Amino acid sequence: MKILKNKNIVLGVSGGIAAYKAPELLRILQKAGATVRVVMTKNACDFISPLTFEALCGDAVLTDLFDGSYKSAIGHIDLAKECDAAVIAPATANIIAKLANGIADDALTTFMLAVKGRKIVCPSMNDAMYDNAAVKRNIIRLEADDYIIAEPSEGYLACKTEGKGRLADCDKIADKICEALTTKDLMWKKILVTAGPTREFIDPVRFISNPSSGKMGYAIADAARKRGGNVILISGPTLIEPPEGIKFIKIVSAKQMADNVFMNAQDADIIIKAAAVSDYRAEETFEHKVKKAKADRITLNFCKNTDILKKLGLNKKKGQIVVGFAAETKDLEQNAFKKLEEKNLDIIAGNIVGKPDSGFEADTNKAVLFFKSGKKEVLPLMSKDELADIILDRILKSPVA
Numbered sequence: 001m002k003i004l005k006n007k008n009i010v011l012g013v014s015g016g017i018a019a020y021k022a023p024e025l026l027r028i029l030q031k032a033g034a035t036v037r038v039v040m041t042k043n044a045c046d047f048i049s050p051l052t053f054e055a056l057c058g059d060a061v062l063t064d065l066f067d068g069s070y071k072s073a074i075g076h077i078d079l080a081k082e083c084d085a086a087v088i089a090p091a092t093a094n095i096i097a098k099l100a101n102g103i104a105d106d107a108l109t110t111f112m113l114a115v116k117g118r119k120i121v122c123p124s125m126n127d128a129m130y131d132n133a134a135v136k137r138n139i140i141r142l143e144a145d146d147y148i149i150a151e152p153s154e155g156y157l158a159c160k161t162e163g164k165g166r167l168a169d170c171d172k173i174a175d176k177i178c179e180a181l182t183t184k185d186l187m188w189k190k191i192l193v194t195a196g197p198t199r200e201f202i203d204p205v206r207f208i209s210n211p212s213s214g215k216m217g218y219a220i221a222d223a224a225r226k227r228g229g230n231v232i233l234i235s236g237p238t239l240i241e242p243p244e245g246i247k248f249i250k251i252v253s254a255k256q257m258a259d260n261v262f263m264n265a266q267d268a269d270i271i272i273k274a275a276a277v278s279d280y281r282a283e284e285t286f287e288h289k290v291k292k293a294k295a296d297r298i299t300l301n302f303c304k305n306t307d308i309l310k311k312l313g314l315n316k317k318k319g320q321i322v323v324g325f326a327a328e329t330k331d332l333e334q335n336a337f338k339k340l341e342e343k344n345l346d347i348i349a350g351n352i353v354g355k356p357d358s359g360f361e362a363d364t365n366k367a368v369l370f371f372k373s374g375k376k377e378v379l380p381l382m383s384k385d386e387l388a389d390i391i392l393d394r395i396l397k398s399p400v401a
């Protein structure tokens with residue numbers, strides 16, 4: 001969301017029932033630091049008053065090309081010149097058809113033809129309409145014209161049917177706008193990311209694991225995808241949704257993680273290992289649940305799992321960048337540098353785990369980056385999304401990138 005700061009976004013509202021959700025989107029964009037102006041179709045004004053948007057954005061809403069009361073006679077052109085991105089939410093079948101055919105017969109469509117910035121369209125309509133061949137054709141046409149489509153979601157529709165046609169969630173739309181505005185500096189790069197914990201089963205109902213939520217690794221995968229990367233995310237069990245538009249491989253054990261990483265690492269340009277892989281697994285595993293024994297104590301023997309990162313680092317391909325994480329509870333610098341050297345890494349992100357706002361499970365992280373050159377960079381507490389982008393920035397500045 002950082003990218004929205006100081007950006008000029010124009011929110012176009014067309015006449016669908018989901019128009020009532022547009023103020024929420026406006027608020028999310030404003031909260032992220034964007035200046036938002038609004039253009040509405042005549043039909044949209046029947047669903048929601050321009051006054052609502054005027055009150056929220058503190059500016060006049062453009063509804064009519066020939067309305068002398070708007071602040072400029074060619075308001076639609078002025079708005080288009082200034083705007084970094086234009087988003088239509090909701091977009092009806094009618095506005096989609098007009099845009100696909102270059103029709104400019106009202107304030108919104110005329111404005112859209114003049115926009116040079118990124119254009120995002122968020123369809124919202126009855127599921128049968130969304131499934132209609134003409135609508136599908138028009139959406140394909142818009143995509144070919146470089147429009148970004150925020151696909152509708154499935155669910156209960158205003159027409160009291162269930163299906164695909166609900167306006168995408170406002171957070172998802174905001175995310176699409178961020179993606180549209182992000183520089184594609186990882187285009188043509190294959191990026192392999194690992195995330196989440198592994199589970200080492202002892203019997204069918206017991207395993208050893210750790211509290212990794214996957215948030216750090218998923219944030220890296222999402223940031224890399226937004227920057228144009230071809231991303232493969234290999235993840236242990238988590239409760240969060242993987243980002244859209246990436247190849248996602250779900251694994252459980254460290255062995256499965258290793259097999260899948262080695263299978264996909266060969267032609268990766270960048271490998272980032274944020275997963276919390278179990279160092280050990282039970283030497284003996286049981287087919288059935290182990291029953292409580294009479295003895296007060298039992299002993300389990302563990303054997304070492306392959307150190308995936310070390311193997312990758314020591315067998316690095318020419319030009320490949322390998323980045324690790326070090327999860328520490330003390331002596332961060334000493335331990336992280338040791339891992340950087342032993343595993344032949346380009347960068348290692350050291351983070352202190354076991355704190356409420358850093359490491360496992362938190363939405364934020366406090367990391368120190370250690371580089372092959374011997375330099376280090378102490379970063380302040382920040383969101384995992386922000387940290388993900390900083391790691392990618394440093395990778396791109398890395399000597400072999």
Ligand code: PMT
Pocket residue numbers: 195196211212213214215216217254273274275276277278279305306307308309310323324325326327328339351353359360361362
């Ligand atoms: O998932 P979250 O809840 O968002 O939490 C994020 C995180 C704390 C898990 C993440 O920021 C992090 O620190 N990940 C690395 C955790 C870890 O296993 O650290 P480590 O110091 O034990 O291992 C060092 C590196 O070796 C890691 O990159 C790890 O992926 C890798 N490793 C470890 C063991 C092993 N058998 N194979 C490996 O590849």
